[in-house]
Amino acid sequence: MSKKNAFYAQSGGVTAVINASACGVIETVRKHPDRIGKLYAGRNGIIGALTEELIDTSQESDATIAALRHTPSGGFGSCRFKLKSLEDNRREYERLIEIFKAHDIGYFFYNGGGDSADTCYKVSQLSEKMGYPVQAIHVPKTVDNDLPITDNCPGFGSVAKYIAVSTLEASFDVRSMAKTSTKVFVIEVMGRHAGWIAAAGGLVEDRGIPVVILFPEVEFNQEKFIARCSEMIDKFGYVTVVVSEGAHWPDGKFLAEQGTRDAFGHAQLGGAAPVVANMIKDALGHKFHWAVADYLQRAARHLASASDVEQAYALGKAGVEFALEGQNSIMPTVVRKSSSPYEWEIGKAPLSDVANVEKMMPAEFITEDGFGITDACKEYLYPLIKGESYPPYRDGMPDYVTLKNEILEKKLPEFTLG
Amino acid sequence: MSKKNAFYAQSGGVTAVINASACGVIETVRKHPDRIGKLYAGRNGIIGALTEELIDTSQESDATIAALRHTPSGGFGSCRFKLKSLEDNRREYERLIEIFKAHDIGYFFYNGGGDSADTCYKVSQLSEKMGYPVQAIHVPKTVDNDLPITDNCPGFGSVAKYIAVSTLEASFDVRSMAKTSTKVFVIEVMGRHAGWIAAAGGLVEDRGIPVVILFPEVEFNQEKFIARCSEMIDKFGYVTVVVSEGAHWPDGKFLAEQGTRDAFGHAQLGGAAPVVANMIKDALGHKFHWAVADYLQRAARHLASASDVEQAYALGKAGVEFALEGQNSIMPTVVRKSSSPYEWEIGKAPLSDVANVEKMMPAEFITEDGFGITDACKEYLYPLIKGESYPPYRDGMPDYVTLKNEILEKKLPEFTLG
Numbered sequence: 001m002s003k004k005n006a007f008y009a010q011s012g013g014v015t016a017v018i019n020a021s022a023c024g025v026i027e028t029v030r031k032h033p034d035r036i037g038k039l040y041a042g043r044n045g046i047i048g049a050l051t052e053e054l055i056d057t058s059q060e061s062d063a064t065i066a067a068l069r070h071t072p073s074g075g076f077g078s079c080r081f082k083l084k085s086l087e088d089n090r091r092e093y094e095r096l097i098e099i100f101k102a103h104d105i106g107y108f109f110y111n112g113g114g115d116s117a118d119t120c121y122k123v124s125q126l127s128e129k130m131g132y133p134v135q136a137i138h139v140p141k142t143v144d145n146d147l148p149i150t151d152n153c154p155g156f157g158s159v160a161k162y163i164a165v166s167t168l169e170a171s172f173d174v175r176s177m178a179k180t181s182t183k184v185f186v187i188e189v190m191g192r193h194a195g196w197i198a199a200a201g202g203l204v205e206d207r208g209i210p211v212v213i214l215f216p217e218v219e220f221n222q223e224k225f226i227a228r229c230s231e232m233i234d235k236f237g238y239v240t241v242v243v244s245e246g247a248h249w250p251d252g253k254f255l256a257e258q259g260t261r262d263a264f265g266h267a268q269l270g271g272a273a274p275v276v277a278n279m280i281k282d283a284l285g286h287k288f289h290w291a292v293a294d295y296l297q298r299a300a301r302h303l304a305s306a307s308d309v310e311q312a313y314a315l316g317k318a319g320v321e322f323a324l325e326g327q328n329s330i331m332p333t334v335v336r337k338s339s340s341p342y343e344w345e346i347g348k349a350p351l352s353d354v355a356n357v358e359k360m361m362p363a364e365f366i367t368e369d370g371f372g373i374t375d376a377c378k379e380y381l382y383p384l385i386k387g388e389s390y391p392p393y394r395d396g397m398p399d400y401v402t403l404k405n406e407i408l409e410k411k412l413p414e415f416t417l418g
Numbered sequence: 419m420s421k422k423n424a425f426y427a428q429s430g431g432v433t434a435v436i437n438a439s440a441c442g443v444i445e446t447v448r449k450h451p452d453r454i455g456k457l458y459a460g461r462n463g464i465i466g467a468l469t470e471e472l473i474d475t476s477q478e479s480d481a482t483i484a485a486l487r488h489t490p491s492g493g494f495g496s497c498r499f500k501l502k503s504l505e506d507n508r509r510e511y512e513r514l515i516e517i518f519k520a521h522d523i524g525y526f527f528y529n530g531g532g533d534s535a536d537t538c539y540k541v542s543q544l545s546e547k548m549g550y551p552v553q554a555i556h557v558p559k560t561v562d563n564d565l566p567i568t569d570n571c572p573g574f575g576s577v578a579k580y581i582a583v584s585t586l587e588a589s590f591d592v593r594s595m596a597k598t599s600t601k602v603f604v605i606e607v608m609g610r611h612a613g614w615i616a617a618a619g620g621l622v623e624d625r626g627i628p629v630v631i632l633f634p635e636v637e638f639n640q641e642k643f644i645a646r647c648s649e650m651i652d653k654f655g656y657v658t659v660v661v662s663e664g665a666h667w668p669d670g671k672f673l674a675e676q677g678t679r680d681a682f683g684h685a686q687l688g689g690a691a692p693v694v695a696n697m698i699k700d701a702l703g704h705k706f707h708w709a710v711a712d713y714l715q716r717a718a719r720h721l722a723s724a725s726d727v728e729q730a731y732a733l734g735k736a737g738v739e740f741a742l743e744g745q746n747s748i749m750p751t752v753v754r755k756s757s758s759p760y761e762w763e764i765g766k767a768p769l770s771d772v773a774n775v776e777k778m779m780p781a782e783f784i785t786e787d788g789f790g791i792t793d794a795c796k797e798y799l800y801p802l803i804k805g806e807s808y809p810p811y812r813d814g815m816p817d818y819v820t821l822k823n824e825i826l827e828k829k830l831p832e833f834t835l836g
Binding site for chain 1: 721
């Protein structure tokens with residue numbers, strides 16, 4: 001067997017631990033110099049492959065690669081660029097395979113969510129047809145936690161931990177102030193389609209915090225919501241609201257679209273938190289505070305979950321090991337063996353079963369009234385936020401690494417995207 | 419000398435480390451049972467004294483009190499309640515002293531910012547006149563960092579660390595995505611009058627991040643601001659903006675008031691971040707993300723600065739020790755001996771010099787263009803965010819303590835506030 005090179009790319013929104021997966025891929029490749037040649041990374045994700053902006057990862061020292069494990073964001077750059085369907089844009093897929101051919105790439109490690117699983121699957125199929133077979137392995141990553149088969153997705157556990165901890169801390173703050181000041185605190189979290197991240201805020205209930213969650217899975221009912229908040233404030237003196245950016249009215253309109261307009265009269269997106277906070281103020285008259293965590297939540301490597309970091313690394317490593325076993329068109333997965341004590345192992349799923357399937361929150365994870373999480377949900381979530389995995393610090397800030405990312409000399413003609 | 423009791427109260431907005439000061443006060447009092455009797459705490463701050471809702475801190479175990487050191491928020495409750503001037507509401511001051519008399523309280527430890535320093539000063543003066551002298555010691559606390567004489571204020575260092583780290587992490591995220599997606603990230607931080615917290619975001623410049631700061635000290639100039647962002651995006655591909663909630667137009671109007679209205683047409687306060695983000699979008703067309711850290715920043719004990727925790731504790735401890743030396747009407751302070759290596763010691767300031775004086779950011783801490791911080795500012799800030807002081811964790815979340823806070827039997831007639 002001739003020694004092929006490998007290609008790795010990061011896709012979609014980055015996370016606190018996608019670089020830990022990159023680290024797992026690269027360190028494992030480096031352990032097999034007899035089997036795999038160079039490992040190239042795409043500059044800004046798959047776009048880097050299409051435009052032939054390839055990074056030779058061997059330019060980076062072992063220490064630098066090891067530091068990726070504790071560095072958030074996408075070290076090689078990522079992109080929001082979905083390859084169209086094979087029918088609509090076959091030339092992009094063909095271009096990918098030409099690039100792979102030109103650089104003698106036989107392994108394709110694609111690190112992303114649902115869209116990239118689909119791309120990965122198609123590349124594997126088309127490469128066969130084009131007579132240049134490439135082993136395509138999808139390494140899962142998404143804070144949305146919506147990939148099927150795998151118990152959970154790297155990136156989610158750390159966001160969940162960040163939201164649980166931040167909600168706890170802010171709630172302690174409000175509790176201190178409620179007598180004469182703020183009685184309502186609203187935190188807005190990511191998750192346009194699924195309430196996994198919002199659910200994590202619900203864990204503070206176990207620390208005695210009165211919390212109301214607004215899920216995208218539950219149609220917003222203003223009357224019931226105000227009644228629930230009022231009840232909580234009467235009982236506890238304050239209330240914490242966790243609102244998903246995807247929370248919406250029965251007609252599908254996002255809460256964030258409700259009438260908030262900028263200086264130019266444009267409807268302003270984002271900002272479900274102020275909308276909800278004002279709603280309570282108007283109905284009940286209480287002073288409020290609100291926060292929008294936005295990128296802070298998915299980039300918060302300083303508060304990453306140790307399980308999440310470990311799994312992100314293990315899935316990257318497993319991707320390479322599966323490839324070396326001759327596997328193709330698969331995604332390594334997390335298989336939960338037990339929640340308490342937490343035990344898991346690596347499994348695998350064929351990409352044909354992963355592509356285009358979205359895993360939603362099970363209905364039994366949301367309480368009947370729609371404002372909280374059930375014990376089953378807590379049992380699912382706790383292992384995922386388990387353990388701390390602190391980065392090293394320098395001068396009071398984490399010592400994150402920035403890669404050189406020098407681009408390889410090109411071999412093929414220019415290519416125009418789209 | 420008869421053995422007097424002591425009274426402790428938390429005042430104003432709480433912080434990640436005000437409980438560390440409480441811990442310093444209580445543990446030090448407990449070391450001197452021969453000198454100080456009971457230590458009472460005010461339920462919800464000074465209101466607890468006025469309404470005679472006193473907490474007997476001896477009901478809490480040593481382990482619980484030790485846990486205050488790593489617990490954010492105000493363990494006994496705080497309040498936003500400013501005593502009026504002596505002329506306008508002498509009865510409140512007199513009530514305080516009656517309460518102290520009724521409970522044989524000879525030491526008053528008041529933990530807060532500028533307003534509480536003033537109250538503390540007046541109590542000390544009036545108690546003399548009323549023939550029931552109380553030793554009044556002010557323990558400094560404010561994320562606003564605006565108390566005079568002391569080099570810095572407990573609470574600020576931890577917020578500064580949180581903002582520096584969060585800005586760094588979110589900037590890494592944006593840098594990864596900028597090629598095809600978000601090019602502008604805006605984070606809104608606390609500080610209505612002074613830009614100390616916003617300044618901390620400027621530290622990311624030393625990690626290669628292009629950052630533009632909007633200070634309350636600098637009148638907002640939209641044209642120059644857009645030009646600076648545009649320049650940064652051209653050079654780096656993205657830009658991070660740190661906007662203080664106090665950033666304002668030349669006429670004094672806050673940016674957050676610029677035309678953002680809720681569903682009912684009310685001008686919406688808070689939310690300078692979306693205003694600024696939309697401004698860049700309208701001028702330059704780039705995709706943006708924005709975050710509002712709000713309470714998350716001042717409650718983030720999980721990311722507290724070790725210097726800050728240490729100083730918060732030391733100032734509480736020093737307050738008691740000064741009282742035992744017979745000092746009155748003073749505030750223990752942090753005196754900086756050297757920035758590098760960082761060396762500091764405890765000093766003290768008479769409350770007459772502290773009350774009603776606000777310390778603003780020195781002009782030489784802001785760069786000439788008004789958008790950045792100078793080396794002098796960095797030299798000031800770095801020691802304050804130095805070191806990590808992690809709380810213990812349980813089930814993936816910090817193990818913060820909640821006090822019993824049982825109220826002592828009342829001895830005096832009811833009192834109506836205000």
